[in-house]
Amino acid sequence: MSEKNTSWFHCGQCGSLFQSSPGAVDGRLCTSCGRNPSLGIEPPPANQTAPAPTPVRNSGAREKRPVKKRKRSYLMLQIILGWSVLLAAIIYGARWKWGEKPVDHKNSVSHASAKIVVPEADVILLEKAAPLCIRAFSGFLAAGTPEQQNQFVLSPITTAARMARFFSLNPLAVIDPQKLALTKYAVLHLPDRRAIETYWNSSDDREFDAVFMEENGEWRLDWDHYVRFSEYPWPLFLAGSGPEQAEFRLLARERLAEERKNADTISIVFYAPRFGSRTETGPQSPEFLIKRDSKNGRLLDAAFKLEKDATRVFSVNLPSATPEGLIRVRVKIRRIEEAGERRFELDDVAACHWYSHDAPGVEIPEQPLKPDSSPPASPPADPLPETNAETPAPPDE
DSSP: OGGGGOOEEEEETTTTEEOOSSOOOOOOOTTTTTTSSSSOOOOTTTTTTTOOOOOHHHHHHHHHHHHHHHHHHHHHHHHHHHHHHHHHHHHHHHHHHOOOOOOOGGGGGHHHHOOOOOHHHHHHHHHHHHHHHHHHHHHHOOOHHHSHHHHGGGHHHHHHHHHHHHHHOOOOOOOOOOGGGEEEEEEOOOEEEEEOEEEEEETOOOOEEEEEETTTEEEEOOOHHHHHHHHHHHHHHHHSSSSSSSEEEEEEEEETTTTTTSEEEEEEEEEOOOOOOOSSSEEEEEEEEETTTSOOOOOOHHHHHHTTTTOOGGGOOOOOOOOTTEEEEEEEEEEEETTTTTEEEEEEEEESOOOOOSSOOOOOOOSOSSSSSSSOOOOOSSSSSSBOSSOHHHOOO
């Protein structure tokens, strides 16, 4: 075939270029694939094997089914995980809501696996009374004067006089109830009644604890506990001002507990609490030497043992709001001025807590608590009174 009688053509089946004579295309075949080069669907010639059919699994319609299955499986996994997280959050919130004791960091090893069982009666009480306590506290804080606050406090008739005397010597703390958040609360089992103890945090990093008791069908604030009421400001009393004897709500610390564990006296130092803070303390007293076998000494011994065991008075299921190593006490202290010298005596330990209740909070043992079986040290020649020296206590060891 001469070049004049041939031309180049493009095969629409395989895409190859081939030469053929010009003219009709009906009988023209591609020299590469042997098929009709037109774009229509043309079966292969008899002498050429037909291309293998495409497997069904590669077809577009069938390929989408595994994708949908994988998508459905992934969606179900997301739903299951979401419900699991939500269920865990509900269980944790319920455990906190009904006052279960949170794990204290310093006791996380010994108490991490312990289960706190909240009696059903406590759950019912919290469900009913907690909103009323929140309402009472909000009303108390929103009140602008002690006279207005008095309607929200426990025993308002007898408390009014103490409130007037207290605020005449101490500033009225202004707290915005809208900036407070309730963090923990639990039932407090006092000997003759049940109360509710609550912990609050403010947006300015202050911390408060408040106790509410039911009175005449209303839940009222234990005002003396809340403000840490003392009959006279502790710093002024130490400086020689005010009455010679008064009752105070203070923090107590045992000095040299290990070194003096076999001594006949306990060395005690008192601190004023700092309102709005659980970790800071106010002015410190001189050292008090309390005879270990006295009623006051046995009571303090028992209270410090509770603190070492990370146990609260009245077994309330809340972590302690007191700095480690300190206990809360209500004490009566006398100031004595003799020959130009000033000293202090501990008249009585009324209670090892700040609640408005006469119960001491701990059981007083018949005999002093002995840390071990070692014999006690020999008593001094002259028995020491329950008093302190004039010189302030040395720095904390």
